[in-house]
Amino acid sequence: QIxxxxxxxxxxxxxxxxxxxxxxxxxxxxxxTEMQKNIRSIAVIAVNSKIEAPRTGEHSPVLLDMAHNVEEMIKRILxxxxxxLKFLSTNNKLI
Known part of the structure; x- marks a missing residue:
């Protein structure tokens, strides 16, 4: 019975x-998806940093390098x- x-x-x-x-x-x-949106917001900050870096004088190369590193990290994270997300989409079709 059990x-x-x-x-x-x-x-x-x-x-x-x-x-x-x-x-x-x-x-x-x-x-x-929320992380993607946040990362894209960070990408805007990195672009703004590259635009503003030349105004910092002697610190410009350091800031440009940091902005470039942030952009590279953003690409990897995205x-x-x-x-x-693609894996989840594929996995959902299997359920």
Whole structure:
């Protein structure tokens, strides 16, 4: 009887698991999308820094280098976020 109850409850447990995974994927997707927006805002700051750097005189090369490093980091972060979002999209189709 215990085995029979376990077998009968299996579809419901599987459905609950699928729902939890789908909810997790949606929440992760939302967080990654929000991160993308924040990173793009940081990219604007980096561009502004490059524009303003020449006005700083002797500190200009350092500020330009820092802005360039920030832009490179932004590209890498956005690449990884995009890759994660594509993976989630593919994974959602499998559920």
């Amino acid at each position: 085995v029979q109850q376990h077998i009968q409850g299996r579809p419901q447990r599987e459905q609950q698991s699928r729902e939890r995974i789908a909810r997790f994927n949606r929440e992760l997707n939302d967080l990654l 690449y990884h976020i995009d890759k994660a």
